[in-house]
Amino acid sequence: MRFRSAPAVAGIAAIALMATACGGGGGEDTESGAETTLVIWSDPERAAAIETAAQEFAEANGVEVDVQELAFGDIQGDLLNAHQAGNAPDIFIGAHDWTGNLVRNGAVQPVELPQDRAAALDETSVQALTYDSQLFGVPYSQENIFLMRNTELAPDAPETFEELVEVGTALKEDGETSEVLSMAVGQEGDPYRMNALFASAGGYLFGQDADGNWDPDDLGLNTDESIAAMEKVAEYGEEGEGVLRRSIDTQNDAALFFDGEAPFFIAGPWNIGDADASDIDYAISPIPGFEGEGPASPYIGYQAFFVTEGSANSALAQEFLANHVTDADFILSLYEADPRTPVQLEALEEVSADDANIAAIAEAGAEGTPMPSIPEMGETWEPLGKAEAAIIGGADVRETMESAHDTIAEKIGG
Numbered sequence: 001m002r003f004r005s006a007p008a009v010a011g012i013a014a015i016a017l018m019a020t021a022c023g024g025g026g027g028e029d030t031e032s033g034a035e036t037t038l039v040i041w042s043d044p045e046r047a048a049a050i051e052t053a054a055q056e057f058a059e060a061n062g063v064e065v066d067v068q069e070l071a072f073g074d075i076q077g078d079l080l081n082a083h084q085a086g087n088a089p090d091i092f093i094g095a096h097d098w099t100g101n102l103v104r105n106g107a108v109q110p111v112e113l114p115q116d117r118a119a120a121l122d123e124t125s126v127q128a129l130t131y132d133s134q135l136f137g138v139p140y141s142q143e144n145i146f147l148m149r150n151t152e153l154a155p156d157a158p159e160t161f162e163e164l165v166e167v168g169t170a171l172k173e174d175g176e177t178s179e180v181l182s183m184a185v186g187q188e189g190d191p192y193r194m195n196a197l198f199a200s201a202g203g204y205l206f207g208q209d210a211d212g213n214w215d216p217d218d219l220g221l222n223t224d225e226s227i228a229a230m231e232k233v234a235e236y237g238e239e240g241e242g243v244l245r246r247s248i249d250t251q252n253d254a255a256l257f258f259d260g261e262a263p264f265f266i267a268g269p270w271n272i273g274d275a276d277a278s279d280i281d282y283a284i285s286p287i288p289g290f291e292g293e294g295p296a297s298p299y300i301g302y303q304a305f306f307v308t309e310g311s312a313n314s315a316l317a318q319e320f321l322a323n324h325v326t327d328a329d330f331i332l333s334l335y336e337a338d339p340r341t342p343v344q345l346e347a348l349e350e351v352s353a354d355d356a357n358i359a360a361i362a363e364a365g366a367e368g369t370p371m372p373s374i375p376e377m378g379e380t381w382e383p384l385g386k387a388e389a390a391i392i393g394g395a396d397v398r399e400t401m402e403s404a405h406d407t408i409a410e411k412i413g414g
Contacts, residue, residue, distance in 0.1 A: 001132075001202055004247075004396070005044075006041055007266065013332050018060060026179075027114060028112050032309060035062075035063060036062075036064070036313060037063065037064040037065070037066050037313075038058075038063055038064070038065050038066070038068045038090050038091065038313055038316055038320065039066045039089040039090050039091070039214060039313075040054070040065060040068070040069065040076040040089060040090065040091045040092065040093075040175050040184045041067075041068050041070055041075055041078075041079065041089045041091070041092035041093065042064070042067055042068070042069060042070070042071045042092070043069065043070065043071060043072035043075065043093065044071070044356065045072075045338060046093060046334070046337075046338050047067045047068075047069045049334050049336075049337030049338040050065040050067050050093070050334065051065065051334070052305040052319075052333060052337060053330050053333035053334050053337075054067070054324075056267055056324075056329075057320055057324045057330075060198070060263050061316070062210040062315055062317075063316065068089065068204075074102070075092055075093065075094060076094060076095075076098050076261070078101070079092055079094075079102075079107060079308070080102075080107055080370075082146065082344055083105070083106075083107045083308060083309065085309065086307045086310075088310070088311070089108070089308060089311075090307065090311040090312070090313045090314070090316070090317040091305055091306065091307055091308070091311075091317050091320065091321070091372065092302060092305075092306055092308065093303060093304070093305060093306075094137065094303075094306050095301055095302070095303060095304070095371075096125075096128045096129050096137065096139060096302035096303075096304055096349060096370065096373055097301065097325040097371040097372065097373045097377060098371045098373070099129060099136050099373040099377065100130045100131055100374040101136060101375045101379070102136070102373040103131050103132070103136060103260070104308065104375050105342060107308060107311055108136050108306045108307065108309055108311055109136075109307050109308070109309045109310075109311070109314065110135060110136055110307060111135050111137060111318065111321050112135075112137055112318065112322065113126075113134065113135060113138065113322055113326065114255060114322065114323075117322060117323065118135075118326075120326055120328075120345055120346065121138075121139060121326065121343050121345065122139075122148070122344075122345065122348070123344040124370060125139035125142060125281065125343040125370075126139065127212065127370070128300070128302050128370040128371075128373060129302065129371060130145070130302055132230065135297050136306065137304035137305060137306040138304055138305050138319075138321045138322070138325045138326060139302040139303065139304045139343045140303060140304065140305065140331055140343060140344065141146055141269075141302070141303045141334075141340035141341055141342055141343060142300055142301065142302050142329075142333065142340075142341050142343050142360065142362075142365065143269050143300070143333040143340060143341065143361075144191075144268075144298045144300045144301070144364060144365035145193060145196065145266055145267065145268045145298045145299075145358070145359055145364075146266075146267060146285065146286065146287060146364035146365070147164075147264060147265070147266065147267075147283050147285050147287045147288065147364070148257065148264070148266075148267040148270050148271065148275065148282050148297070149263060149264050149265070149280045149282065149283055149285070150257070150262075150263045150264075150281070150282060150286055151282050151283050152280075153166055153171055153176060153260075153263040153280060153354060154168075154171075154178065154263045154264065154406060157285035157286075157288075157302075158264075158288045159202070159288055160288050160289065160290065160291040161197065161236075161288045161289060161290050161291070161296075162290065162291045163288065163291075164180075164181065164264055164288055165236065166223065167182055167242060167263065168180030168181055168243070168262075168263050168264055169243075171211055171263050176263075177260070177262055177263035178249070178256075178261045178262070179256055179261055180241075180243045180263075181243050181244070181262060181263075181264045181265075181266070182248055182253045182254075182256040182257045182261075182262035182264065182265045182266070183244060183248060183253065183265075183266040183349070184248055184249050184250045184253040184266070185244055185246050185248055185249065185388070185389060185392055186246060186249035186250065186274055186389065187246050187249070187389060188249075188382070188386055188389060189209055189384065189385030189387065189389035189390075189392075190249075190250075190385060190388070191308075191380070191381055191384045191385050191388060192299055192371075193207075193226070193247065193266055193370070194233070194245060194301075194388050195299050195300070196232065196266075196287045196296040196297060196308075197203070197222050197232075197233055197268070197287075197296060197299065198226075198229050198233065198247035198287075198318070198388075199229075199294065199295050199296065199297035199369065200229075200289035200294050200296045200297065201229035201290055201293050201294075202221070202225045202226075202228060202230065202293065202294065203221075203225060203226035203228075203229030203230060203232065204217060204220040204223075204225065204226060205220060205221065205372070205380060205384070206217070206218060206372050206374070206376075206377075207220055207318065214372040214373070214374045214377075216374055216376040216412055218266065219372055219405060219408060219409055220414075221384065221387075221401050221402075221405035221408065222402045222405035222406075223403055224322070226242070227361055227369075227397055227398050227401050227402075229281055230388070230391050230397045230400075230401055231397045232290060233388075233391065233392070234391050234392065234394075234397055235331040237281065237391065237393065238392060238393050238394055239332060239393065244266070244350065244392050245392070246392060246393055247350075253265065253266070253275060254267070254271055256282055257280070258274060258275070258278045260280065266287065267284075269339075269340060269361060270323070272316070272339075280375035283360075284357055284360035284361060285360065285363075285364065286366070286367065287364065288362040295367040297367050297368055297369045297396060298364070298365060298367075298368045298369075298371065299368065299369060299370070299371040300365050300368040300370050300371065301370075301371055302343065302370065303340065305321050305325050306318060323377075326344060326346045327344075327347040328350070331344045331347040332347050332350065332351070335347065336349055336368045339351075341361055341362055341365075343357055348362070359376055374413040378406055379411040379412050380408050381403045381413075383407040383408050384408070386404070387400045387403065387404035
């Protein structure tokens with residue numbers, strides 16, 4: 001589906017003239033009288049919101065904005081192919097952890113943000129989109145997992161994972177629920193969700209250098225700290241407390257909670273709509289860490305706008321990102337159509353005041369860690385996930401973690 005903004009009557013702004021002089025990108029030379037078109041790729045969930053929110057920019061610059069829909073999971077691969085073929089969009093929506101791979105493939109260009117615009121964004125979100133000391137995208141929202149609880153069954157937020165297990169176990173033993181906790185593990189594992197507990201117990205995947213950059217040479221899965229962390233997790237696996245089980249996955253985790261079969265649910269923003277439509281009275285709080293250990297640290301994912309390297313409308317695209325995507329009104333327009341936690345501070349303050357869930361989700365992510373954006377991250381998901389699932393099923397922790405470490409090290413050349 002294609003959404004097209006209505007072109008303004010006003011003449012083309014100087015920035016659009018600069019962009020069109022480059023040719024291509026769906027636009028034509030302004031000397032011919034044709035309109036310039038800024039092409040944006042988005043997933044279907046946000047396409048209409050982006051098109052609506054971009055109206056002001058389109059009208060102010062006398063251009064068209066063509067928002068084209070792709071499945072979010074397809075955008076990165078299709079973008080790399082389109083860039084190689086020379087028919088990529090000017091701008092696309094993506095996840096911050098794509099950055100390293102996009103840069104390695106020469107598919108994105110750095111973005112220059114005025115100091116006041118950068119200061120208006122959450123500092124960590126800007127750091128997450130920075131690679132090799134350059135900013136390669138403008139973040140606009142963040143997401144992280146959190147603990148959702150059935151307040152009828154569990155009125156109070158647990159302060160530790162042990163307290164969660166105690167409350168949930170009592171409910172299960174009394175026959176009020178069939179599960180202590182609904183947390184997706186699955187047969188292949190789920191490192192995205194598991195990181196919260198893994199990090200609480202002291203485990204780590206990649207280390208960071210003195211400047212905070214992720215270091216692929218510091219792969220930590222075979223360290224004593226990470227092995228001890230997974231031993232802690234294993235205590236709650238199928239051979240231990242039975243709280244974490246491979247039979248719970250992303251196909252049934254939400255249903256278990258909404259059907260009242262679990263008092264606690266490791267959920268994400270994508271579950272809010274169903275939660276509101278359900279009969280469950282719920283509350284959101286941070287995932288509790290292990291007693292005596294560090295706080296749970298869920299991965300934080302940032303959604304961002306990127307400018308494609310070689311964009312024919314590069315100057316126009318840069319203007320859109322620098323002075324429109326960073327504008328509170330633009331972010332609020334996106335939020336109204338597609339509620340996601342903003343990283344633009346003024347917008348975040350406004351929506352947090354009106355939406356208790358947004359404030360609670362942001363609080364739940366306060367101890368989170370931005371997902372590593374280095375290209376090597378892509379090689380970790382499958383081996384680590386399978387290792388974690390095997391350990392939850394009762395496999396030897398040290399042997400399994402060392403094997404996963406060796407597999408990933410071979411893949412990344414570390």
